[in-house]
Amino acid sequence: MKHEFDEHVAISRRDDATWDADLAEGWVVGGGVNGGYLLAVAGNALRHTFPGKPDPLAVSAYYLSAAAPGKATVHVDVRREGGSVATAAVDLRQGDDTRITALATYGDLDRLGDDVRTTAEEPAMPPPDQCVPNTMAPPEVRAIAPLMDRFDMRFHPDHIGWAVGQPSGTGVLSAWFRLVDGREPDPISLLMVVDALPPVTFDLGMMGWAPTLELTAHVRAKPAPGWLKVRHATRNMAGGMFEEDCEVWDSAGRLVAQSRQLARQPRSSER
Amino acid sequence: MKHEFDEHVAISRRDDATWDADLAEGWVVGGGVNGGYLLAVAGNALRHTFPGKPDPLAVSAYYLSAAAPGKATVHVDVRREGGSVATAAVDLRQGDDTRITALATYGDLDRLGDDVRTTAEEPAMPPPDQCVPNTMAPPEVRAIAPLMDRFDMRFHPDHIGWAVGQPSGTGVLSAWFRLVDGREPDPISLLMVVDALPPVTFDLGMMGWAPTLELTAHVRAKPAPGWLKVRHATRNMAGGMFEEDCEVWDSAGRLVAQSRQLARQPRSSER
Numbered sequence: 222m223k224h225e226f227d228e229h230v231a232i233s234r235r236d237d238a239t240w241d242a243d244l245a246e247g248w249v250v251g252g253g254v255n256g257g258y259l260l261a262v263a264g265n266a267l268r269h270t271f272p273g274k275p276d277p278l279a280v281s282a283y284y285l286s287a288a289a290p291g292k293a294t295v296h297v298d299v300r301r302e303g304g305s306v307a308t309a310a311v312d313l314r315q316g317d318d319t320r321i322t323a324l325a326t327y328g329d330l331d332r333l334g335d336d337v338r339t340t341a342e343e344p345a346m347p348p349p350d351q352c353v354p355n356t357m358a359p360p361e362v363r364a365i366a367p368l369m370d371r372f373d374m375r376f377h378p379d380h381i382g383w384a385v386g387q388p389s390g391t392g393v394l395s396a397w398f399r400l401v402d403g404r405e406p407d408p409i410s411l412l413m414v415v416d417a418l419p420p421v422t423f424d425l426g427m428m429g430w431a432p433t434l435e436l437t438a439h440v441r442a443k444p445a446p447g448w449l450k451v452r453h454a455t456r457n458m459a460g461g462m463f464e465e466d467c468e469v470w471d472s473a474g475r476l477v478a479q480s481r482q483l484a485r486q487p488r489s490s491e492r
Numbered sequence: 493m494k495h496e497f498d499e500h501v502a503i504s505r506r507d508d509a510t511w512d513a514d515l516a517e518g519w520v521v522g523g524g525v526n527g528g529y530l531l532a533v534a535g536n537a538l539r540h541t542f543p544g545k546p547d548p549l550a551v552s553a554y555y556l557s558a559a560a561p562g563k564a565t566v567h568v569d570v571r572r573e574g575g576s577v578a579t580a581a582v583d584l585r586q587g588d589d590t591r592i593t594a595l596a597t598y599g600d601l602d603r604l605g606d607d608v609r610t611t612a613e614e615p616a617m618p619p620p621d622q623c624v625p626n627t628m629a630p631p632e633v634r635a636i637a638p639l640m641d642r643f644d645m646r647f648h649p650d651h652i653g654w655a656v657g658q659p660s661g662t663g664v665l666s667a668w669f670r671l672v673d674g675r676e677p678d679p680i681s682l683l684m685v686v687d688a689l690p691p692v693t694f695d696l697g698m699m700g701w702a703p704t705l706e707l708t709a710h711v712r713a714k715p716a717p718g719w720l721k722v723r724h725a726t727r728n729m730a731g732g733m734f735e736e737d738c739e740v741w742d743s744a745g746r747l748v749a750q751s752r753q754l755a756r757q758p759r760s761s762e763r
Binding site: 457 | 571
């Protein structure tokens with residue numbers, strides 16, 4: 222069975238360095254196509270670039286212009302290929318316009334071993350059926366964010382007050398997450414998951430779109446099947462910008478991805 | 493007065509896209525030249541690339557091979573220049589070998605405004621004279637890490653046990669920091685400061701060199717003159733890799749830089 226997500230991130234090879242993609246309508250949010258989805262499309266091209274190194278370990282993307290649904294090309298420039306890791310520069314373009322430019326290091330997560338020593342603590346979440354589902358979003362929100370129809374998200378009730386005009390003010394947002402098409406998470410989909418939730422600034426009462434300047438994701442392990450826990454937090458808003466840290470935990474209780482993005486503060490902010 | 497640091501990061505323009513640099517002997521640590529110093533050299537070339545946008549806002553560097561003291565070239569490829577920010581790809585090379593490849597977005601921190609809302613808390617540190625100075629490092633350490641002679645560092649006593657074979661095991665390292673030449677911190681030097689302390693894995697009892705795969709730094713404000721507080725922490729070591737988060741606070745108590753790097757676990761690790 223082919224899942225929707227795999228169709229949406231599909232790429233076809235044009236030549237050694239160029240891939241064709243078709244950005245799906247269903248990933249629009251606000252004025253453009255979701256940045257995490259773009260990262261997964263570019264990441265999928267890289268996945269097929271390096272034999273034996275299918276997994277993103279680190280990806281740093283700079284967002285240059287808003288993407289629209291439709292044709293796109295992915296351009297890969299291999300910068301170094303070593304024994305265990307390979308690094309490439311990658312652009313996602315539409316016509317002459319570059320949407321994102323990124324650097325990425327790929328490897329094989331299966332070959333890294335299972336040795337884990339961690340002090341990171343899995344975020345506490347009520348069970349999914351005691352959280353707030355994204356299907357409760359009002360129709361006007363879903364109209365400008367069709368990407369929400371791709372997801373089954375269950376928001377932690379402590380940080381969903383913004384949906385009814387009562388943001389907690391702490392700068393945290395967390396949710397259970399899975400794709401509605403039943404596709405299980407993998408390292409490529411994690412590149413999308415780190416940028417799938419609403420901006421953490423919603424929890425600060427700033428309800429506008431928060432354009433990403435830069436996002437770096439580290440995939441730390443292959444995710445187990447099932448629900449993911451996704452937690453966003455911001456601590457420092459300064460000079461019109463804020464950082465958004467994201468952690469993704471799998472159903473086995475393992476920290477499988479970390480990301481940080483630098484984004485612009487929403488302009489239409491309620492303070 | 494010209495400070496040593498400014499001489500060491502000096503670049504001269506060869507053409508529109510190429511700069512010459514000379515990597516100083518004094519920044520060697522272990523098997524190569526310190527990665528933060530390389531970032532400051534490349535960052536200095538970008539500083540002179542964009543009129544009116546002198547400050548790094550976000551820089552993501554991928555470390556491809558170890559650098560040696562001596563001649564280097566910095567190659568800048570402008571990817572987008574907008575009204576308030578500009579993004580470029582930049583390589584630092586020695587001969588045909590690329591040492592680091594990076595993406596960076598620059599702007600003008602003075603134009604961003606002083607609006608700050610933060611929940612980040614300044615790390616608690618005893619006063620500098622109650623901390624452990626790097627001048628107490630044994631001669632054999634200073635011999636393999638001449639870069640330490642560039643710094644006046646005062647380590648938090650709670651996380652210096654590794655120096656006497658008694659690491660705390662928590663994965664934290666913090667220090668007061670300033671350059672011995674008296675040069676005050678600025679956005680370019682912060683690119684070096686985020687990678688100046690010993691690897692945070694020292695505090696976990698792993699005393700080897702920890703090669704950086706990727707480092708992203710966000711400069712959030714211009715630092716005030718005086719001591720900086722630098723805090724490194726790691727939470728997750730998995731598959732032979734760990735993340736190292738760094739915060740830099742200035743003497744006015746402001747969070748001026750954040751960084752995260754993904755690094756390889758030291759091979760010669762005591763567990």
